[in-house]
Amino acid sequence: MDYRLTEEQIMIRDLARQIAEEKIKPVRAEYDEKEEFPWPIVKILADSDLMGIYIPEQYGGTGGGVLALCLATEELSRICGGISLSLAATALGTFPLLLYGNEEQKKKYLPDIAKGKKLSAFAITEPEAGSDAGSIKTTARKEGNYYILNGTKQWITNGGEAEFYSVIAMTDKKKGARGATAFILEKGMKGFEFGKKEKKLGIRGSATRELIFNDCKVPAENILGKEGMGFIVAMKTFDSSRPGVAAQAVGIAQGALDEAVAYATQRKQFGQTIASFQGIQFMLADMATQVEAARALVYSVARMVDAGCKDVAGPSAMSKLFASDTAMKVTTDAVQIFGGYGYMREYPVEKYMRDAKITQIYEGTNQIQRTIIALNLIKGSHKK
Numbered sequence: 600m601d602y603r604l605t606e607e608q609i610m611i612r613d614l615a616r617q618i619a620e621e622k623i624k625p626v627r628a629e630y631d632e633k634e635e636f637p638w639p640i641v642k643i644l645a646d647s648d649l650m651g652i653y654i655p656e657q658y659g660g661t662g663g664g665v666l667a668l669c670l671a672t673e674e675l676s677r678i679c680g681g682i683s684l685s686l687a688a689t690a691l692g693t694f695p696l697l698l699y700g701n702e703e704q705k706k707k708y709l710p711d712i713a714k715g716k717k718l719s720a721f722a723i724t725e726p727e728a729g730s731d732a733g734s735i736k737t738t739a740r741k742e743g744n745y746y747i748l749n750g751t752k753q754w755i756t757n758g759g760e761a762e763f764y765s766v767i768a769m770t771d772k773k774k775g776a777r778g779a780t781a782f783i784l785e786k787g788m789k790g791f792e793f794g795k796k797e798k799k800l801g802i803r804g805s806a807t808r809e810l811i812f813n814d815c816k817v818p819a820e821n822i823l824g825k826e827g828m829g830f831i832v833a834m835k836t837f838d839s840s841r842p843g844v845a846a847q848a849v850g851i852a853q854g855a856l857d858e859a860v861a862y863a864t865q866r867k868q869f870g871q872t873i874a875s876f877q878g879i880q881f882m883l884a885d886m887a888t889q890v891e892a893a894r895a896l897v898y899s900v901a902r903m904v905d906a907g908c909k910d911v912a913g914p915s916a917m918s919k920l921f922a923s924d925t926a927m928k929v930t931t932d933a934v935q936i937f938g939g940y941g942y943m944r945e946y947p948v949e950k951y952m953r954d955a956k957i958t959q960i961y962e963g964t965n966q967i968q969r970t971i972i973a974l975n976l977i978k979g980s981h982k983k
Contacts, residue, residue: 640682676850681954685757692720695721695823696709733830769829788815882932
C-alpha cells in the first residue's frame with residue numbers, strides 16, 4: 600500500500616531494510632543462541648546515521664521524528680526483533696530527554712546518542728512495580744545539590760550496555776505517583792551497579808538487566824523537568840514510544856508472514872503445494888490483512904505524535920495493543936503453516952513467535968493498554 604512517504608522516509612526505510620537483509624539476517628540466529636548484544640550491528644547503524652533519525656538536527660540527528668523511527672524499527676524487526684531494540688530501546692530512553700530535558704541537558708547528551716556513540720535506556724519497572732507504576736520503591740533523597748538514590752530496577756532493556764539512563768524514583772512517597780521524579784543517570788556513577796542479565800524467551804539479542812542503586816549520588820541538575828513530574832514524564836514518554844513497540848510488532852509479523860508465504864509456495868503435500876489449499880490461503884489472507892491494518896494504524900499514530908497532536912495516549916495505546924496482538928496471532932499461524940518444521944530452531948518462524956510475545960507485555964501490558972483506551976473514551980464522552 601502507498602502510505603505517502605516522503606523521499607527521505609523511503610530512503611530511511613530502504614536503508615534499514617538493506618542493513619537488515621545484508622548484515623543482520625546472516626547473524627540473527629547466532630545472537631539469539633548466544634544471547635549476546637549486537638555491538639557490531641550498532642556500529643553499522645551508527646555509521647549509517649540511523650541511530651539519530653528521530654533526534655532533531657540541532658542535536659546531531661536527522662530530525663525524522665517518530666515516523667522515521669517506526670519505519671527503521673519495522674524493517675530491522677522484520678529480520679530480528681531482538682537486534683532492533685538497540686535502536687528502539689535507545690529511543691525509549693531518549694524520549695524523556697527530548698520531551699523534558701533543558702537545553703543544557705540536550706546539548707550534553709543528545710549528540711553522542713544521535714551519532715550512536717552511546718546508547719540510552721529507560722528505567723521505571725521494579726520487582727513490585729510493573730503495571731502499577733505508582734508502587735515504585737526506589738527513593739531519591741535530597742542532600743544539598745544532590746539526590747541520593749536507593750533501590751532496584753528490573754528488566755531494563757539495554758541495561759548494562761547503555762551509558763545514559765532515564766530513571767524514575769520517588770522523592771516524596773506520601774504523594775504517591777505525584778511524588779515521583781525523573782533523573783538522568785550515567786553509567787559509572789558511584790553507587791550505580793548492574794545486577795543479573797536475564798535469560799529470556801525471546802529478543803535474546805537484546806540485553807535485559809537489573810539496575811541497582813546503593814547510595815547513588817546524582818546531581819540535582821540531572822532532574823528531567825521538575826521534582827514531582829516523574830510520572831508525567833513516564834506517561835508522556837510512553838505516548839511517544841509505544842508506536843515504536845507497535846512498529847517492532849509489525850516488523851516481526853511481516854517477517855513471519857514473508858516466511859510463511861515462501862514456505863507455502865514450496866512445501867508439497869498430496870502432490871501439490873500447500874498454498875493451493877484453501878485452508879492455507881485463508882490463513883495467509885487473514886495474516887496479510889491484519890499486518891496491513893496494524894501498519895496503517897502505527898503510521899497514522901506516529902504522524903499524530905510528530906504533528907504534536909494533543910491527547911495521543913489513546914491512539915498510541917491502540918497502536919501498541921493492535922499491532923502486538925497481531926504479531927502474536929500472525930507468528931503463531933506462521934508456525935502452524937510450517938507444521939512440525941515450524942517448531943524447529945533451524946527454521947526462523949519459532950523465533951518470530953518467541954520475539955512477538957514481549958510486545959504484548961513491555962511498555963505497558965495489553966491489559967493496561969485497554970484500560971488507557973477505555974479511560975480516554977470515557978473522558979471524551981464527558982466533554983460532549
